[in-house]
Amino acid sequence: MLHPGRGGVRRGPGDHQGHGRGRADEDRPRGLRQLGAEQRDADQRGAEQQRPAKPNRRHHRPGPREANTFPKGTHMTEQTTKTDERDYDEYRVVQDLGGWKRTHSCSQLTAANVGEEVTIMGWVQFRRDHGGLIFIDLRDREGLTQTVFSPEVAPEAHERAHAIRIEYVVALRGIVKPRPEGMTNTSMHTGEIEVYVTEWKLLNTSDTPPFPIEDRVDAAEMLRLKYRYLDLRRPRLARNFILRNKAAQSVRRYLDSLGFLEIETPVLTKSTPEGARDFLVPSRVNQGMFYALPQSPQIFKQLLMVGGLDRYFQIVKCFRDEDLRADRQPEFTQIDIEMSFPDEEQIMGMAEGLVRTLFAETIGVALPAAFQRMSYKQAMDEYGVDKPDVRFGLKLVDVKDIFVGGGFKVFAGAPMLKAIRVPGGLELSRKEIDDYTEFAKIYGAQGLAWIKVKEDGEWQSPIVKFFSEDEKAKLAERLGMVPGDIVFFQAAPADVTNASLGNLRLKLGERFGLIDEKAYAPLWVTDFPLLEYDPEDKRWVAKHHPFTSPQPGQMDTIASDPGGALARAYDLVLNGNEIGGGSIRIHTPGAQKAMFSALGIGEQEAEEKFGFLIEALKFGAPPHGGIAFGLDRIIMLLTGSKSIRDVIAFPKTQKAACQMTEAPNVVDNRQLRELGIRLREKVAEAAPEETKNEA
């Protein structure tokens, strides 16, 4: 893996000189090299010691270097044109700040500053060297400023500026001047002015970056992640983190104003058996024992309520050892909130205020005064998913009853049969329909039935020949079918029907341009089932978590009808994304025990795993409840990012690895021995000898 250096000489650690751009010094006996040459030679020796010479094919450069291996004079006449080449390394001596202070950021200067002497510092974005005038666009996280080096204004500064390259770090001092008539750049915030540099300091050089530091460049994500610190310099990412900070501060201000206390909870905590896989941390002091990283601070925030602290919040890292997605990372950030003596309305009202404030203060969007609400049942019935995107229609319609006992076995015998009518869908090509069929199969569907209603009203479909006239009539009426439509059907088990049609609906919404990209449609989904059946474990598990309170009276029927019990839980959905969820919690030991029992967790097991919680509930736990928001997902929505990685400073790849640090990695056997851990043979092969760990 070669570094994209500019010259033939590799730089070692601590070498700030930036030599190695051109050929080695001895190739060019010119006056330029007097300054700082000694220093450089010393550095070079140091660098070579630390980094043994490696054949570097890339930087092989024929020319004077080879010429010099000939006896002096033999070929020199032929080389004379080449010896005019210059080496700017003498100017690439890194300087101290020497007391210089920044007066402005790179986005600040406007016509109002004309005539001022300013000092700006940052990275070189572009260099336009005209031989005479040199233009440098200087970048910091805020923006760009054009600077001018003129031989008439400052000859020394101008001469040295020939050495400046992209991503060099410089401090520029100069006078703000209006740009000449007709030379303003309207696409730049600072486009009315330019800074005439009078003196400047080179604060650091830079190797050529592996990819350009510009938004318009589409570098491979692997590369961006390996050089994440360079990726972060790009305006798009910088903007994301500036906004993320704004959002976090907005949350703090809002919750603080309502009396919520920001309290930290442990990161080294106890494994919880329910839910996602835990990340485990071995204990050295207690060999053979493990901490777990929190999947959420759920139990701690409840205990803070038992502790009488009344209102808590935390912007907190949570960890789940599950597979990654475009919107899922193994460590992510939650806005975690809990309050005492609330009902659902209070929490939802507080949460709406929070989200409304957040959107107003970050992107200036006014969300509706009251968010739309929908029961879980309605969401599943009409949208097939528990996080509907309500920016558009195309609702799912249950048509099972029409075909019960009918002649078309696929429909008549289906556990669930739903249809989705798409106005204008007549234009879909065979290929598109086939693609949608493949799409449906991802969710376990066997196929995808369809009917096109042609302009003359005739139905075109591979399946209508199996329908009776009565079925056709009822179907047309139920769906309101008109010419130009296509109707898709899914006949399958409930989960497959809902998932395939629910997700197809989203694709169709996009295909037919039904989604207003600028709209924000928040939606509360309420009345979730308390439990859901896990066919793998063959038992009922908590849909939300086992501390969620059932709705009044639901506990009584839980044994007879576990699937029918409803929870005091609510999710906040925005444009089809789940951005938050919470519940009123169980706050009496009796109810909590009953819940564990319903989940098939025995008294002894409950005692071992959650004994401290049950005990706490015995000591006057107040009624309490809360909510948690996925901060990363909210920032994704606010910034329009397609990937959660674009809103996390140092994210992990799909294999949960960090391209930059190469975490996770093997550790010394010594470290393992201290922890009382021995790796199984197969794994141990990859582990290093204990003495060999690279620094």
Added chain:
RNA sequence: GGAGCGGUAGUUAAGUUGGUUAUAACGCCGGCCUGUCACGUCGGAGGGCGCGAGUUCAAGUCUCGUCCGCUCCGCCA
């Protein structure tokens, strides 16, 4: 655990039914240039196609394996 897509100069990509010396643009290095702003212009260097086998007279192109990245299903109380 599974499905799909991808890996070719520093980067982004092209590369035909396997066939001379693997293309281009940008970037890089150097020359020239006093009004550019993704400056221009002239010249130059730079890769053997993720890695490993195999088929073949011949492999970037075909086969198998493997590694890495992305999207998705499962999973994510």
